[in-house]
Amino acid sequence: MEELLRIIVRSYKGYSSHIWETITHPFETYNYFTLLILVSLAVWSLEIIFPWRKRQSVIRKGFWIDAFYMFFNFYIFNLIVFIALSNTTAHLFGETIEWIGLPENNLIDLSAWNPWVQLTAYFLIADFVQWSIHRLLHRIPWLWRFHRVHHSVTEMGFAAHLRYHFMESVFYKTTLYIFLGYIFNFKLEYAFFLHAGTIIIGHVNHANVGWGYGPFKYVLNNPKMHIWHHAKELPESHPNGVNFGISLSLWDYIFKTNYIPSDGRDIPLGFDEVEKFPTTFFAQQAEAFKSEK
Numbered sequence: 001m002e003e004l005l006r007i008i009v010r011s012y013k014g015y016s017s018h019i020w021e022t023i024t025h026p027f028e029t030y031n032y033f034t035l036l037i038l039v040s041l042a043v044w045s046l047e048i049i050f051p052w053r054k055r056q057s058v059i060r061k062g063f064w065i066d067a068f069y070m071f072f073n074f075y076i077f078n079l080i081v082f083i084a085l086s087n088t089t090a091h092l093f094g095e096t097i098e099w100i101g102l103p104e105n106n107l108i109d110l111s112a113w114n115p116w117v118q119l120t121a122y123f124l125i126a127d128f129v130q131w132s133i134h135r136l137l138h139r140i141p142w143l144w145r146f147h148r149v150h151h152s153v154t155e156m157g158f159a160a161h162l163r164y165h166f167m168e169s170v171f172y173k174t175t176l177y178i179f180l181g182y183i184f185n186f187k188l189e190y191a192f193f194l195h196a197g198t199i200i201i202g203h204v205n206h207a208n209v210g211w212g213y214g215p216f217k218y219v220l221n222n223p224k225m226h227i228w229h230h231a232k233e234l235p236e237s238h239p240n241g242v243n244f245g246i247s248l249s250l251w252d253y254i255f256k257t258n259y260i261p262s263d264g265r266d267i268p269l270g271f272d273e274v275e276k277f278p279t280t281f282f283a284q285q286a287e288a289f290k291s292e293k
């Protein structure tokens with residue numbers, strides 16, 4: 001236990017100075033703070049220049065809370081709390097595999113491959129792992145209580161991308177750690193590029209732009225597809241949800257969870273009684289931990 005506490009404290013110290021460094025040196029390479037701001041401004045500009053719902057305000061309903069979520073989840077939570085958590089996870093995981101008797105080394109080591117092939121392989125693996133977790137978030141009732149925060153958006157825009165409960169980071173990152181870190185020996189220096197790619201695609205998927213990418217829709221997730229993931233009414237054939245894709249739509253087409261029945265520009269978003277869901281950050285975080293009424 002003491003060992004764990006020491007790891008947590010060390011991680012916090014290390015990463016709070018790291019955060020300060022990135023804020024005070026915005027133009028250094030691999031700066032997540034600058035990345036998030038630049039991508040957000042770029043995608044916001046696209047919404048303003050090519051709006052899909054023309055009557056939607058540039059600063060839509062929920063914009064400011066989502067702006068806060070962006071920095072909290074992507075930046076504050078990911079880079080401070082999560083890294084502390086992931087170091088403990090790494091430690092606990094190491095102990096667990098030793099206890100089970102699994103090999104300590106990576107099961108499949110991709111690190112000797114050509115960097116581009118590695119990057120592509122990791123992107124595909126990470127996206128499929130996240131697609132699978134996303135399906136579980138919809139299927140398992142206690143997980144859905146956390147994931148409802150993301151679905152509480154009733155007017156869609158780029159910033160909604162990072163509106164999600166902090167526990168989702170724990171679910172996603174722990175699983176990704178196991179797959180990418182332990183099984184495949186992912187090199188951390190590639191993480192920035194993967195993050196940059198997924199942030200751009202994710203922002204666009206939630207943006208108020210009516211893009212479907214023509215024939216590329218079978219591979220790349222897109223705003224016309226993801227809006228149906230947020231539809232208030234689900235088809236009877238898929239009561240647990242549709243279009244679970246994160247960056248790629250490919251998995252939905254392979255596993256037949258794809259669903260775009262018509263133009264989703266103006267469909268109602270959310271879930272049953274979404275109007276009763278809290279609208280402030282702390283109340284939304286707390287809601288998931290309340291017992292079902």
Ligand SMILES: [Zn+2]
Pocket residue numbers: 134138147150151229
């Ligand atoms: Zn979802």
Ligand SMILES: [Zn+2]
Pocket residue numbers: 150160161206226229230
């Ligand atoms: Zn979404």
